[in-house]
Amino acid sequence: MNLDQTRAPLYEAMKEHRLNRVVPFDVPGHKGGRGNAVLTDFLGSDCLKNDVNSMKPLDNLCHPISVIKESQELAADAFGADGSFFIVNGATGAVQAMIMSVCKAGDKIILPRNVHRSAINALVICGAVPVYVNPDVNKDLGIPLGMKVEEVEKAIAENPDAKAVLINNPTYYGICSDLKRIVETAHRHGLLALCDEAHGTHFYFGENLPPSGMSCGADMSAVSVHKTGGSLTQSAILLTAKTVNYDYVRQIINLTQTTSASYLLMVSLDLARQNLALHGREYYAKTAEFADYARKEVNNTGGYYAFGEELCDGKAFYAFDKTKLSIHTRTMGLAGIEVYDLLRDEYGIQIEFGDIGNILAIITGADRALEIERLMSALSEIKRIYGKSPVGLYDHEYIDPVVEMPPQQAFYSKQISAPLDETAGKICAEFVMCYPPGIPILAPGERITEDILDYIRFAKEKGCNVTGCRDMKVERLEVVK
Amino acid sequence: MELWFTENHTENVRFSIKIKQHLVSEQSEFQKIDILESEEFGKILVLDGYLMLTEKDEYIYHEMITHVPMSVNPNIRKILVIGAGDGGTVRELCRFKSVEHIDMVEIDRRVVELCREYIPQTACSLDDPRVNIYYEDGLKFVRGAENEYDLIIVDSTDPFGPGEGLFTKEFYGNCYKALTEDGILVNQHESTFYDEYAMAMKRAHSRIKSFFPTALVYQVHIPTYPSGHWLFGFASKKYHPVDDFNADWWLSQGLKTYYYNRFVHIGCFALPQNVRDVLRETKKQVPDQSDS
Numbered sequence: 001m002n003l004d005q006t007r008a009p010l011y012e013a014m015k016e017h018r019l020n021r022v023v024p025f026d027v028p029g030h031k032g033g034r035g036n037a038v039l040t041d042f043l044g045s046d047c048l049k050n051d052v053n054s055m056k057p058l059d060n061l062c063h064p065i066s067v068i069k070e071s072q073e074l075a076a077d078a079f080g081a082d083g084s085f086f087i088v089n090g091a092t093g094a095v096q097a098m099i100m101s102v103c104k105a106g107d108k109i110i111l112p113r114n115v116h117r118s119a120i121n122a123l124v125i126c127g128a129v130p131v132y133v134n135p136d137v138n139k140d141l142g143i144p145l146g147m148k149v150e151e152v153e154k155a156i157a158e159n160p161d162a163k164a165v166l167i168n169n170p171t172y173y174g175i176c177s178d179l180k181r182i183v184e185t186a187h188r189h190g191l192l193a194l195c196d197e198a199h200g201t202h203f204y205f206g207e208n209l210p211p212s213g214m215s216c217g218a219d220m221s222a223v224s225v226h227k228t229g230g231s232l233t234q235s236a237i238l239l240t241a242k243t244v245n246y247d248y249v250r251q252i253i254n255l256t257q258t259t260s261a262s263y264l265l266m267v268s269l270d271l272a273r274q275n276l277a278l279h280g281r282e283y284y285a286k287t288a289e290f291a292d293y294a295r296k297e298v299n300n301t302g303g304y305y306a307f308g309e310e311l312c313d314g315k316a317f318y319a320f321d322k323t324k325l326s327i328h329t330r331t332m333g334l335a336g337i338e339v340y341d342l343l344r345d346e347y348g349i350q351i352e353f354g355d356i357g358n359i360l361a362i363i364t365g366a367d368r369a370l371e372i373e374r375l376m377s378a379l380s381e382i383k384r385i386y387g388k389s390p391v392g393l394y395d396h397e398y399i400d401p402v403v404e405m406p407p408q409q410a411f412y413s414k415q416i417s418a419p420l421d422e423t424a425g426k427i428c429a430e431f432v433m434c435y436p437p438g439i440p441i442l443a444p445g446e447r448i449t450e451d452i453l454d455y456i457r458f459a460k461e462k463g464c465n466v467t468g469c470r471d472m473k474v475e476r477l478e479v480v481k
Numbered sequence: 482m483e484l485w486f487t488e489n490h491t492e493n494v495r496f497s498i499k500i501k502q503h504l505v506s507e508q509s510e511f512q513k514i515d516i517l518e519s520e521e522f523g524k525i526l527v528l529d530g531y532l533m534l535t536e537k538d539e540y541i542y543h544e545m546i547t548h549v550p551m552s553v554n555p556n557i558r559k560i561l562v563i564g565a566g567d568g569g570t571v572r573e574l575c576r577f578k579s580v581e582h583i584d585m586v587e588i589d590r591r592v593v594e595l596c597r598e599y600i601p602q603t604a605c606s607l608d609d610p611r612v613n614i615y616y617e618d619g620l621k622f623v624r625g626a627e628n629e630y631d632l633i634i635v636d637s638t639d640p641f642g643p644g645e646g647l648f649t650k651e652f653y654g655n656c657y658k659a660l661t662e663d664g665i666l667v668n669q670h671e672s673t674f675y676d677e678y679a680m681a682m683k684r685a686h687s688r689i690k691s692f693f694p695t696a697l698v699y700q701v702h703i704p705t706y707p708s709g710h711w712l713f714g715f716a717s718k719k720y721h722p723v724d725d726f727n728a729d730w731w732l733s734q735g736l737k738t739y740y741y742n743r744f745v746h747i748g749c750f751a752l753p754q755n756v757r758d759v760l761r762e763t764k765k766q767v768p769d770q771s772d773s
Contacts, residue, residue, distance in 0.1 A: 346650060347649065347650055347651055348649070348650075369618065370618065370620070370643065370645060370646050373618045373620045373621045373624075373646055374620065374646050374649060374651060376621070376624065377620050377621070377623075377624050377646075377649070377651035377652060377654075377655055378649075378650075378651040380624050380651070380655065381650070381651045381654040381655060384654070384658060385654065
C-alpha cells in the first residue's frame with residue numbers, strides 16, 4: 001500500500017457537507033428525513049441526513065473526478081489493484097460488468113458450472129457462450145469444488161478462441177482452485193483471468209489465507225465487500241489490472257448501474273476499506289481463531305463434520321478458506337436445510353445457508369464468544385434431539401450440465417410451460433436454483449434430465465427455497481419450444 | 482458530599498442506596514464490576530450497573546435457590562452451579578453434609594477474586610474441598626456433560642450481557658442432558674412485575690417446560706431487586722417440589738436459616754394471580770401452576 005490509508009475522502013467530504021448546512025432543493029425528497037417520521041425514527045436521523053445525492057462537493061459515481069475518484073484510488077491501492085470501481089448493485093453488478101467488459105455476443109467464456117447466477121445472467125444479457133469446466137465433486141460432502149488446472153488447460157485447448165476464464169475464489173463453501181496457475185495458464189493462451197471473489201474480501205487483508213485474485217495476477221475481480229468486509233449490504237468493489245481498459249469498464253458499468261448511487265453504500269465502502277487497510281490483519285486473525293475453535297467444537301460434538309484444510313488435495317480442493325464454517329450434516333441424518341431451519345425456528349440463530357447436505361455459518365471478527373457458544377450448543381442439541389441415521393438422503397449435489405444452446409438464445413426463444421414431471425429431455429429456458437447459495441441447478445439452454453428433476457423435487461421436499469423460475473411454486477418449467 | 486448508587490429498574494423507575502465508600506470499580510473482560518459499601522445494606526456487588534447482591538439481603542436469594550431443591554431430593558450428591566461468582570450459592574450448598582461434589586462455572590474470574598477479597602460473607606466456602614471452580618462459559622461447560630449431575634443451579638445475571646446464553650433453549654436442553662434421571666434444575670427466573678423482566682421470564686419458562694415434565698416457578702421477596710418480588714424456576718425429570726418435599730430430612734440437618742423454612746417451602750409455590758396469568762401466556766405443554 002503506497003497511499004495514506006488513514007484517509008477516507010468520501011467520508012470526509014460527506015461530513016463537511018453536513019457541517020455546511022446546505023439547503024436541500026434537490027433529491028432525495030425526504031429532505032434529511034423530515035418527510036418521513038416513522039422511517040427516520042426507525043433508521044435514525046443521522047442515517048437519513050447522510051442519504052444525499054451526487055453534487056459537486058460529493059462527486060458522482062458515474063463520472064468520478066474528485067472524492068469518489070480518490071476513494072476508489074485508495075481502494076485500488078488497499079486491494080493491490082491498478083483500478084477500482086465502487087459498485088452499488090452488489091457483487092452481482094460487479095460480476096456482470098466484469099463479464100460484459102470482456103465478452104460480446106457469441107464470445108466464449110470458460111467458467112466452472114458452480115458459478116453464481118449473476119455470471120450466467122451476464123451471459124443472458126450479453127449473449128456470450130459458456131464453456132463449462134466441471135468442478136470436481138467431493139462425493140462424501142456432496143459439494144462441488146474448484147477447477148483443476150488441467151481441466152482449464154483442456155477447455156482452452158478445445159476453445160482457443162475463448163476470451164476469458166472466470167474463477168470462484170473461493171466458492172461459497174470456502175474452496176479455492178490453484179488460482180495462480182490457472183491465471184498463468186489463461187494468460188499464456190491470451191485469455192483474461194476474471195475472479196468472482198464475492199466471498200473473498202478477507203483474502204486481501206488477512207494472513208495465512210488463500211491468495212487473492214489480484215495478487216495472483218488476475219485481470220479483474222468482483223469483491224463483495226459487504227459480505228465479510230464490513231460495508232453495507234449491496235455494496236461491492238470491482239478491481240481492475242492495467243491489462244484492461246479502465247475507462248471502457250466504466251462505460252460498461254454505466255450501461256446498467258443506477259445514476260443515483262446511494263451515498264450510504266458508497267461511504268460504507270470508503271470506511272470499510274479504511275478499516276480493513278488499518279485493522280484488517282487483526283480482524284481476520286480473530287475471525288480465523290473463532291472459526292478454528294468452532295470447527296474443533298463441532299467435530300468434537302460428533303455427527304457433524306466441519307471440514308477444513310485437511311481436505312486440501314493440491315487439485316480441485318487446492319486451498320481452503322478457514323474463516324468459513326462449512327458443516328456437513330448428512331452424517332447425522334439431517335439435510336443442511338433442515339438444520340438451517342431448526343437453528344432459526346427453535347434456537348433463534350440465523351446462519352447463511354443450508355443446502356442438501358451442508359450448512360454454512362459466516363464467522364467474522366465482529367462475532368462474540370458467547371454467540372459462538374450458542375451456535376455450538378444449539379448444534380449439539382439438534383444432534384441430540386433430531387439426529388438420526390443418514391438413510392434416504394440424496395447423495396450428490398453436482399449434476400453435469402448438458403448445454404444445448406447459449407443462455408441468451410434459450411432465454412429469448414419461443415417457449416412453452418410444461419409440468420415439472422414432463423420436462424425430462426427438454427431444453428430449459430430459465431433458471432432453477434436454491435437460494436442461497438444461488439448456484440443454478442438448471443440454466444437457460446441446458447437439457448433437463450431425470451437426475452436433475454429428482455434433485456429439484458428433493459430440494460423442494462426438504463424445504464429449500466427454490467427460485468429462478470417464472471412459476472414461483474416450481475411446479476412448471478419454461479422449456480424451449 | 483453524598484454518594485448514591487442508583488439502578489434504573491425501568492426507564493421510569495429508580496432505586497437508590499446511599500453509599501459510604503466505592504471500594505472497587507473495574508472493567509473485566511466481560512463486564513463492569515463495582516463493589517460499594519453502604520450504610521443500610523452493607524457491601525453491594527454491582528455488575529454492569531445492575532445490583533447483584535447486598536450483604537443485608539443476600540441470604541434470601543441464596544437460601545431459596547439452594548434449600549428448596551436440596552430438601553426435595555436428599556440424595557443430591559453432585560451439583561453444578563453456573564454463575565454464582567460471589568460464592569453465596571456455594572456457601573449454602575456446602576452446609577449440607579450430604580453434598581459430595583460441586584462444580585462451579587463462572588465466566589468471569591475477576592468477580593470471584595474480588596468477592597473473595599471484599600465480600601467474604603458470600604465467598605467464604607469457595608475453598609471447601611468439595612468445590613471445583615471452572616472459569617469458562619457456562620453454556621460451553623454444560624454442553625460437555627451427560628447424565629452427570631443431580632442438581633444444576635443457574636445463578637445467572639439477567640439475560641442481557643454475559644448471562645444471555647444462560648436463558649436460551651440450547652442451554653436448557655444441554656442442562657437436561659447433563660442431569661441424571663433424578664435431576665433437578667433450579668434457575669434464577671427474573672420477575673413478572675416490569676415488562677422487560679416479564680418477557681425474559683416467559684421465554685425462559687416456556688423453554689424449560691419444553692424439556693422437563695415438571696417445570697414450576699416459586700417466589701421470593703428480595704428488597705433490592707426490581708419490584709422486590711423475584712422468581713426461581715424448579716424443573717425436574719422426576720420430582721415435584723411440594724409433593725416430594727422431605728421436610729423431616731431437612732429438619733434433621735439442623736440448619737439455621739433466616740428466610741427458608743418448611744412452611745415457606747410449601748408457600749413459595751403458591752403464586753399470586755398476576756404471576757399465574759403471565760405463566761398462562763407461555764406456551765403450554767404440561768399442566769402447571771397456571772391451571773386452576
